[in-house]
Amino acid sequence: MSSIQLDSAAVYAINGHVNEVFPATCGGILLSTAAGVREDPEIIEVTESFALPSSCIENGVLNLKSKETNAYIKFMVSRLAEVKADTNIAGWYISCSVSNIFDAQVFENMYAMQQANPESFVLVHDVALSKVTGTLGVRAFRLSDEFISVRKTGTSRITTEMLIKHNLNYTNLVVELFVCTFENDLVRQFMAKNAPVLAAGCLKVPDEELLERHADAAMVTMDDLNYDQGNYNYYQRQLTREKQKIAQWKAKRAAENAERAEKKQDPLSTEEYKTLFKLSEEPNRLESLLLSAQLEEQCIQVEELAGGTASTLIPAKFAI
């Protein structure tokens, strides 16, 4: 398992970019030294980064697969090569809440990147969280082997069977990578500038606004998940019904065949039902997986934000 080492310059550049456009989403490309020349093959050292223009953002999500973006990246890499900078594309960054990466588009991006470079990763910079805690809220993720193997089957539709076969569930969609950086006066200064004034009073939730936003988001996710599950329940009912019909048909056919055997006639085909009945198609499980993972992430966020306060509330409650 590789880990990520962020150079101060890269951190500075990324931080500057995301803070500039906050609260909008933005993204960029991370560059590292080539795999062959690394001191420690397990450590990916991000040395350079460049921002992608806002035109690459579609519906709040970075699109890395479009021609324009790829052209822009090529152009940027070639320019950087001119100044002898590292040109190996190690991954990409995005400024959003961690939960937002559980999105089909983001996953497609990651898949595409990992196809090109199996070591590529996505760096998620949660600006809102950084602002609250006064720290650098950066995490790195890469698609898990399980997901890759499922995705490699070629169809974009993921069925339950595949999930079981590849042992894929919402907790192992992605793997988180260790991120480290070196202290740099510049970074510290920058962070200090961004640090919020911490509110006094132990019973105050650190940032209500952020908490509320997360709660809201969690609710939306839950709604979506409920809807998705409703669909799935509908499918299940349909399936049960169909299977019942088939079982009935089979029983009837078996009885018919027995009758024919008595009359010494040729038995009828027992496989005919496959043309008669068509089992409804299982809905794509990917959506459900993503929503589950997203919800989990949101819950973790809420817990992290309010957990401290909640625990102080308990003694307060008993004191009353």
Place this chain on the structure above:
Amino acid sequence: MSKFFQTQGPADGSDFSSSEEEDLYGVSDSLSDSLSDSLSESLSEESDADSNDSGDEAADDAEEGGKAPFTRNKFLKGQGGSDSEDDSSDDERVAVKSAKDKAVDEANQNASSLSEHASKLDWISALAMFDKLQKIVERTNRQYGIVPKQFVETISSLETRLKEKEKEKQSASQSKAQNTLRQRMKKIVREYEARLASFRENAESYEEGTPLVSKQQETEKKKNVAMSAATAFDALNDELTSHTVFLTLLSVMESRGRKNTDRAEQAGLLERQLAVAETAYQKICLLLMLIPMRFDLISTSAAKAYTALSRSSNPEFGLWQQIERDLRELFSVLDSNDTYIVLDTAAEPEDWEVEPKANKFGKKLIPGSIPALVERLDDEHARIMATYDPHTTEYLERLRDETKLEELILRAQCYQEFALEANSIPLAQSVVFSRLLSRRIDHIYYKPETAIAATEFAAWSQVPAHIDSKVTPRPENASKINAIALIDELSAVIYEQPSMLLRARAILSKIYQLSLADEFYQARDLMLRSHLQSQIHNSDSLTQVLFNRSLVQVGLSAFRQGLINEALNCLQEICSTSRLKELLGQAQARQQQDQQSQSGGQQPTSLLLPYHMHINLELVECVYLTSSMLVEVPYLANVAGLRSAQSDLRKRSVNRPFRRLLDQHDRQIFSGPSETTRECVIQATKSLQLGDWRYALDLLNKIKAWSLLSPTQESRQKVMNLIEIQLKQSALRAYLLSFCTKAYDSLSLEYIAQDYELTEKQVRQLLVKMIAQDEIAALLDETSRFLVFKTEADPPRAQTLALALLEKTQQMLDRNERLAGDGHVPELAQKRAPRIRSQ
């Protein structure tokens, strides 16, 4: 046709001109109409004169009935004979003697023409003639009991003629007519068989009037027999002695219940016989016969005639007094001869003349029921009371008889007790005795204790000194009588007997009395412990009425204690219907009224209580509305307030009738000064809602019904003081709920106490309660004695979000469970499927 004549009076008959009849008789021109009018008028005059002559009432009646047809027929005959000549009609008039004779003449004429037709073998006209004749004869037979000789003769000859000509050939229509005639003949012959036979035997001596035994004659015969019996009595009257006692008794006994006996006369006879009776046994027997006889008299119209000479204005009442006297006499006879015992279980003697033999206790038993007689007397009294207008002085005077009744019931009770003990029968075994006790309770339960003590003592003082009762011992003086103890003593026996009904009544009566004595908790406990609420629907309406009355009294007593909620609970159900009067047995149900007006008004007052037992409805309504007001005003304010959503009060059932009244008041464009109880309370409610308790109190004090709430001025004042405090508290609560939370930051307790004229302690109690019940968001500052209102903010967004999230999570959990249940194992899914669908 005959029916028609009977229903038509003479006047109707004279201008009789129905087209149907005209056709029948071939009369068609208007001339004949006018003629018929003039003719019939003159004829009716004549017949009137006739009837005067005869002087016989029965004949007169019959004649009136027969006049109309007769006149017309007479006239028609003139018409039919020739072109209405004056002469002929004059002749007719001269010939007229009586309706009877005319009818006979007519019949005879018809008969002769019939035989003429028959001899000519003209069957068609013969048939028409025959029908006509038959009708006339039927009438004469019915009215006068006469069958004209010629009719019989004709019938007889016609019969033979028909038989002879049976085989002859004739035209189709003729033979058809002949056949019809033959059939009719058969019927007629059967009807008048006896007469035909007697006629054939001796045609010469046949008489028209010879008795054909009709019903009318039979009844006449009976009358004669009865008359002769009456004359026999008359004969007896002259020589009544003690020896004729049982003769008289037997004759009266035999005729009793028959239709035509003159009860008044027989009662008189018994009375006279009683005067000369010698032995106690004779007297007892005579009295036991005489008293029921008088009860019969009371209930028949004959009573009026019998007691016309009575001093009392109401004839029934005169009889009632007589019965009362008779009963007293019976008691005195029984008291002085205690070997004779009248008991309902005694066997009926075979021979009344022989005195019954003494049984093993040395007592001679005579069948009869003293309690039943007293009960009947009581019933009759109630019935008589019902006929008076309760606002007259006569009603009050009759009310005085209550004491006499109670005394008689008491004596009956003592006597029955003595009789049962003498034969060592347990008291509780005698249904009659229990009924009597129940009756006694009925007489006292609704009175205030002082009244009970007074009447009870008065009743005892009338009872001869040597008589005492074990069930209810003779009191030493009026002050020692305790109403509830008395009811308990009486109930003790009733509780032991098996009848559920009497037991229920005893319990309810006690509840009523307890409530009157302001023992609310005892009354309520008894009500709840007896579980009567659950069974009362199965009992008779009188007991249900008693239940309702008791319940209302419990409510009133709760109100007197200032227990507003309890009072409301008791009164709610009864008062919220529009049938309060009916439920309390003080008015008839509308449905019943309708039924009675259809069925002719039987038992109109049996379910109604006499006026002096009524519960004042004005008072009940007043108490109910006031209680509703005190409870409802703070509630309404609370509902309107902000915090209602969190309050448990919201779940409380709404007092709809009261709300309706309020709504009605609100809808009025102009509300005048309040006059009725209802208006007063509603106005008071309105002012309470605005916090103006002083005006509300003024309005409540205006209500006159309060004077009925409690017997003494003192206790009434006490109740009103309680109500005043409740009123202030309600007003304060409403005020705080509807205005203060919005207008004030804090309120001084001192100010509240001053403004509402309550003590600070009361104010504090109320406020603490309100705060505890989460009705107002406030704190009580004990040091500065201020009520400090909390400023209310909306709950933080995070909180609402958290709540919403919680809900969503629950939803998702359900979904997940379903998903797992319906999962990928088909068998499992099938098993679980129904459960899920039902969700």
